[in-house]
């Protein structure tokens with residue numbers, strides 16, 4: 001088997017240890033922008049709309065419900081804190097795509113991919129407009145994105161308008177780059193925790209009630225939404241619980257958590273930044289199956305994440321899964337392979353989060369209980385922008401309205417479930433192993449991956 005550039009040019013053990021030595025095992029974003037604490041639900045309440053989950057999906061649903069009908073009473077119930085989960089620990093790449101890239105969408109819904117792309121771009125524009133309209137302090141910057149080839153076989157994947165190595169390195173100076181493709185309009189960068197905090201602030205300004213430390217334990221006929229210490233009689237219920245155990249049996253095998261790891265460095269000095277260039281401040285991702293994503297923050301820290309994607313048998317979200325030394329060491333080494341100019345830089349934070357994986361690699365929707373309950377789940381690591389579209393779909397479904405969104409085949413079709421354990425572990429780990437092998441074999445996909453591709457379960461980043 002071949003090697004990747006990260007294996008041919010690894011960082012020294014001492015550089016890796018120096019980078020990670022003083023880092024806290026905690027998401028940078030929520031440490032940087034903590035939100036206010038809110039009370040837990042207690043006693044009996046009523047609300048026209050109850051939303052379960054205080055991440056982007058739930059908060060967008062709350063805001064847009066109030067925008068559609070200011071008279072509606074809306075309550076959000078969050079198990080822990082607003083934005084503590086994926087919404088507060090992601091890379092902050094807010095992308096237009098609703099389908100996890102055009103290729104994935106086109107392979108599933110070829111007849112509507114142009115419409116899906118148009119709706120995705122409109123959704124991204126509308127997020128930018130909302131940020132401006134409510135004066136949201138979220139470090140929003142429509143920088144665009146740079147896809148980079150770091151192995152010879154990836155160069156041909158860049159497409160017609162590819163930049164050569166020299167032009168790519170003129171944008172962002174990494175010796176690993178063999179070519180690149182710039183997309184200027186389809187990506188904004190955002191501070192993830194500020195986005196969650198500000199969405200909650202705007203929702204409350206519009207009159208939404210948000211309760212924290214209020215895990216919903218059951219959804220009963222009525223619908224009655226029950227927490228440990230309280231209950232809400234709801235007109236309608238929106239489930240925005242992402243990869244957490246579903247309140248509906250039918251969704252229990254529809255998403256699995258796959259852990260993704262990140263490092264955040266101290267702010268780069270002007271001299272360090274000058275050696276890299278990066279005046280356009282684009283979000284960058286390489287083109288391997290197991291890819292890295294990286295970006296600058298408003299204060300010029302470098303976020304470097306991705307590569308390892310770890311599934312833990314049983315499919316739960318657990319704090320202990322964050323602590324995986326080998327993944328952080330790999331990331332530290334790969335960061336220095338990418339930017340040897342930064343040797344000596346320290347990471348201040350390291351953390352992981354659960355990717356909300358569905359078998360079709362993008363969100364799905366549906367209703368239950370005679371249309372009183374709707375859900376929007378399974379964004380598979382590309383939900384910063386798409387959760388707003390998903391929230392709009394939930395509101396359309398709950399209103400019983402046919403819209404251009406609910407007419408989509410993508411919205412009407414449900415994906416295949418994951419198999420139960422132990423098959424889930426076997427299948428997911430075999431797929432991961434195969435993707436890693438493909439990265440080491442010039443992208444060539446083995447029998448398992450080709451089989452999965454054939455039945456629509458294949459993933460090619």
Ligand SMILES: Cc1cc2nc3c(=O)[nH]c(=O)nc-3n(C[C@H](O)[C@H](O)[C@H](O)COP(=O)(O)OP(=O)(O)OC[C@H]3O[C@@H](n4cnc5c(N)ncnc54)[C@H](O)[C@@H]3O)c2cc1C
Pocket residue numbers: 052053054055056057058077078079080081082083084085086087088089090091092093094095214215216217240241242243244245247260261262352353354355356379380381382383384385386387
């Ligand atoms: C490390 C990492 C990096 C990522 N990077 C990117 C990126 O750069 N770009 C991108 O587009 N996407 C990215 N993603 C994916 C993106 O973060 C998610 O798709 C998005 O945040 C999903 O939002 P959500 O509101 O649906 O889910 P979440 O943020 O997970 O929120 C769900 C909420 O529901 C609550 N909840 C669950 N069950 C209950 C219950 N029974 N009662 C009450 N509350 C409940 C949870 O406590 C949680 O707060 C990344 C994800 C991770 C983990």
